[in-house]
Amino acid sequence: MVRSSLFAGLALGLAAVLPTGVPATAAAPAAPAAATPAPVAPFATEDADFGQTATLLRRGFQAIHDRAIEPRSIPELAVAGLDGLSTIDPAVSVAVKDGAALLSVDGLEVLGAPLPEDEIARTWAGMVAVVAREMRHHSTALAAADLEAIHEAIMDAALEGMDAHSRYDSPGDAEKQRSRRNGFSGIGVRYVRDGGPIRIKEVMAEGPSDGLLRPGDLITHADGAALADLELAEMSRRLRGPRHTEVALTVVRADGPARNVTIVRDKVVPPSxxxxxxxxxxxxxxxxxxxxxxxxxxxxxxxxxxxxxxxxxxxxxxxxxxxxxxxxxxxxxxxxxxxxPIVSTRGRHPGSLQAYTAxxxxxxxxxxxxxxxxxxxxxxxxxxxxxxxxxxxxxxxxxxxxGKGTVQTIVRLPNQGELKLTWSRFHSPAxxxxxxxxxxxxxxxxxxxxxxxxxxxxxxxxxxxxxxxxxxxxxxxxxxxxxxxxxxxxxxxxxxxxxxxxxxxxxxxxxxxxxxxxxxxxxxxxxxxxxxx
Structure with a gap:
């Protein structure tokens, strides 16, 4: 592979996600034409996905810059994020030299991205998004990666070096966290899997299944689907669903034959x-x-x-x-x-300065x-x-x-993932x-x-x-x-x-x-x- 200039793609790409009038960075020196790129497994719609990535990174970089208890600049976050591509393909490396990010594969430079001269989150996010898109033509592993894997690699790297409690959660992980905090709509049971079907471990008092199911019951089917044939995540998805909707279960109890039970889903807050x-x-x-x-x-x-x-x-x-x-x-x-007093919190952001009293x-x-x-x-x-x-x-x-005495603020991102950022410390009444x-x-x-x-x-x-x-x-x-x-x-x-x-x-x-x-x-x-x- 030979190095190709990214400037043209960067300028065009930024125009797609930035308001008119945002100046592009000066063009990089002319470079030899790129070799024929490797085949790329296309995203669903590459331009649309590029815009989503740029928007997500802009929101993420700005939130970290504004709220994190330890200050980080937008350029630091962006360059660190680029380096995260190496977690998908270890052959990829990033170096910053003469105002440009130089990306290499197996030690050979393949892309040069001029760094923005400002510290505006959307400019740097746009640059990172374009680089991630273009690098898919130079790395088989990046070409095969889905969009969320690339988001995760960039955001995890941007957060590296911060405290252990600041993290990026993918949309799936974020949904699980929201369910734990706020509850979810389901049938209100705890269960374990016994090879094929699931066995009820606990029925939540006053929940949707109270009086209909009991510990020890086996659920073999949900809406006609054999649970033994499903992965655990799919099994959970079938039991949960919108509030006030029905799910038809086939239940086997030790003292009787299989029977059909219809349960109306409702909001479930796990007992604490x-x-x-x-x-x-x-x-x-x-x-x-x-x-x-x-x-x-x-x-x-x-x-x-x-x-x-x-x-x-x-x-x-x-x-x-x-x-x-x-x-x-x-x-x-x-x-x-x-x-x-109950507790006070102190951080950089004005919103993190709080005092709570009884x-x-x-x-x-x-x-x-x-x-x-x-x-x-x-x-x-x-x-x-x-x-x-x-x-x-x-x-x-x-x-x-x-000794976990920090406060995390949660930032919902456009892809329904979340940033969990440490933004203040607890101080006791003493x-x-x-x-x-x-x-x-x-x-x-x-x-x-x-x-x-x-x-x-x-x-x-x-x-x-x-x-x-x-x-x-x-x-x-x-x-x-x-x-x-x-x-x-x-x-x-x-x-x-x-x-x-x-x-x-x-x-x-x-x-x-x-x-x-x-x-x-x-x-x-x-x-x-x-x-x-």
Whole structure:
């Protein structure tokens, strides 16, 4: 292959996506004519697809430039994006020299693209889109790639070097994320695949299938299609669908023959809260935060209080909770606080500077509250834990949390994909940045085994005997420094974290037993403020 000048294609291509009057960059020096290009598998409509790519990249580059917590220039993003083509074809490389992007295949230059002289997102996006289109004539792998694969390669490369939580989600992945956040229309079951058909694992209470299906049922057909013949994604697509539409299922139950069941699809929000009353204490586990979490916690505690007005208190179990919708974390904190700060966020963009405060009204009316965290409690769960601890409302028990203290903003792109960009950091009511530090419990359970054994008695310690004697109170000096350590003091922050090392304690009964013992202790309201090592 020989190098060909891209200028003519670039000028014509930019004219298709930029408003009239945007000047083209000066032409590159004349170059030898290109060799006959390799056959290219055409996009559906190449010019239309080129316009879509340019629009998507313009929106993406501008959003990253404006919102990301760490500044990145438009030219940086564009050149990095071009380099992403090598993830599809490792033989492709990009070099910038004398105001041009030089693209090579196997070390031989094949295209030269003059770089725009401005820093306007649409100009640079147009250049990248034209280069991606033209490079398909010089790379078999790029010629075979579909448009979304090229979008993904460019956007992933543009985001490379930023924090681990900033990413591009393809349209398919973005739809899954939206379903987790906002719910989806379906039949309201959890299921597993048993070779061919699917077996119902859980039927969501008050969902479309409640009373019609039950755990253990096998679904063999949906609208006449044998599920055994379908890929998992296609199987899921057939069960989901527009709200208020019907799906006809063939269901086999262990105690009877196959039968036909028609279910009307409806909006389904996966349950995020589980609750029970144990020994006169409400134990509320929050799996993650979706649009129904605050209401679910409110209902769970209200039901426990209605069932037993003498309820001793509550345990809020955030172990293993990876986070979710921030407004739901604020909402749950507000349920238990009489006022005061919940969290503040700080970033570059004016919209990222926020402060959230609680209103009056404690759902528990001052009853003891213990919050459980572990090394997998992250993001929104850390906000909630910090707000309840720093306010003095709850005692925090467990291990150091994950330390994911950044806020992501979501940008919907024209292809229905999404950019998830870190644009601010959480600061707890006490003032410290949660990012890379996490939340420190007052009573540390790191290293406490499951189950707890009483060596003297030769058996297990019963829950009724469980008190704060189990676990290690965190030193006051550690807690004091926790609130003042600078964000850039990474080594010191890591050393502080080792005072109660992170562990995965999700589901361990020991932690629940400790919490129950603390709540039964009449001094729990003051104990968390006076514990000494």
């Amino acid at each position: 809260v589980e609750a029970e009353v144990r020994d006169g204490v409400a134990v509320v586990r929050v799996r993650r935060f979706n649009i129904a979490t605050t209401a679910s916690v409110r209902d769970a505690v209200a039901d426990a209080l209605a069932a037993d007005p003498r309820l001793a208190g509550a345990v809020l179990d955030l172990r293993g909770n990876p986070g979710g919708l921030l407004d739901q974390a604020y909402g749950v904190a507000d349920l238990f606080l009489e006022g005061g 209103g009056p009204g404690d759902l528990l009316k001052g009853r003891p509250l213990v919050v459980l965290v572990d090394g997998r409690s992250a993001s929104s769960s850390e906000i909630l834990a910090a707000a309840l601890k720093d306010s003095g409302r709850a005692m925090l028990v467990g291990t150091n949390s994950y 003032g410290y940045a949660i990012q890379g530090l996490g939340v420190m419990p007052s009573l540390c359970l790191s290293g406490v085994a499951e189950p707890l054994e009483d060596a003297d008695a030769g058996g297990f310690i019963p829950a009724t005997a469980m008190t704060a004697s189990i676990g290690t109170p965190v030193a006051e000096a550690v807690e004091a420094r926790w609130e003042t350590v600078p964000l850039d003091a990474e080594a010191e922050r890591e050393t502080l974290r080792e005072a109660c090392a992170r562990e995965n304690r999700t589901g361990m009964d020991t932690d629940i037993d400790v919490a129950l013992g603390l709540i039964r202790d009449a001094s729990v309201q003051t104990q968390h403020a006076t514990l000494e090592p």
